[in-house]
Amino acid sequence: MRLSTQERTCLFIDGANLYAATRSLGFDIDYRKLLDFFSTQTNLLRAYYYSALLETEEYSPLKPLTDWLAYNGYSLVTKPAKEFTDALGRRRVKGNMDIELAIDMLELAPNLDHAILFSGDSDFRRLVEAMQRKGVRVSVVSSIRTSPPMIADELRRQTDQFIELADIAEHFSRRHQDTRSRVEREDEE
Template sequence: MIDYTGKFKKATRGKTCIFIDAANLERSVQDMRVMKEDIDEKLKNKKGESLCWKVDYRKLKKFFEEQTKLKKITFYSAKFDNIGHDNFLAFLKKQGYELQTKSLKKYDDHTEEKPHRKANFDVEIATDSVSEMEKFQTIVLFSGDSDFKYLLNYLRSNGKITIVFSRSGHVAKELPAASNYYFDIANFRHEILKIETKKQKTPPKRDSAVDNR
């Protein structure tokens, strides 16, 4: 069995800063299959298809605290303006994450019924990492976005160790080549992820006018 934790620890040097592109990270794990051998005792009566992987942000921070000289961990996320998400952000702040949030921006390439909204943090992550580069020797980037190729090359040219965490099938081919090290999140699933029961999708409401025909 390959010791991925050991390989990661050997890859780091000095103080480490972590930058998390939240939307990209969450998308990268949502289609990971839960295998039978991954299921613990409390969920053993569940079938794999009824379970899913989720990021465990408490475990994630603890892992990097144990394996690196962690200087800072920053979480970049859209702000959804609902109680559930506000509570989640408050939880992260309590855990020691620094938060960078902004409202979703609406784009005109979708219909009113299916609007296209997103919040990109490419500029913020690039700006923050460059402005803070004197504070760290190693940067860990959670993203698979090809837009970070230039940033990684720049940091490497300035003597920084650059490490990318993403998923096979979700990472742009440019990033592993641009970074010093690339690690597949799937190989760290027991260290930074957790298994949960999938939430049941709420069926759309039926039109009463149609029902009465």
């Protein structure tokens, strides 16, 4: 992993994608430790966390996390999630934050040397390419150790540096569990 304290760096965290990756790998993130880790490894200007929130519920399980992040050094970017019923009558929630993340990253490009994206979504490949054209180095944090891999192959090929989430989890996980994917653990049993 190539990180430098000389590079002006921002973190861009796709909350839903990171949550899915950490669940699949079997650990929870300590967001204070995550911020501390990247603050010591880079010249961290800001850490953005993106999440859609369902406003129709009286209590959202995301609310304590988003409140904590907002008061503890993260720039929180949220929008209301949309609730709908699909063709089979199932309740669905849609809350994509890709556009918000892409706009923020592109707007910050003139002030950055390095953008670190926490997502494996293939939709971000063009964003990574655009940032690179602006002279910004882009690292992507996700996982290929999950089954299926959490990072799209086209995004992994475009990035300047792919960082395997499981390899750095020890620096900011709440529980130091076995960070191999559930499938890998079951295969050994």
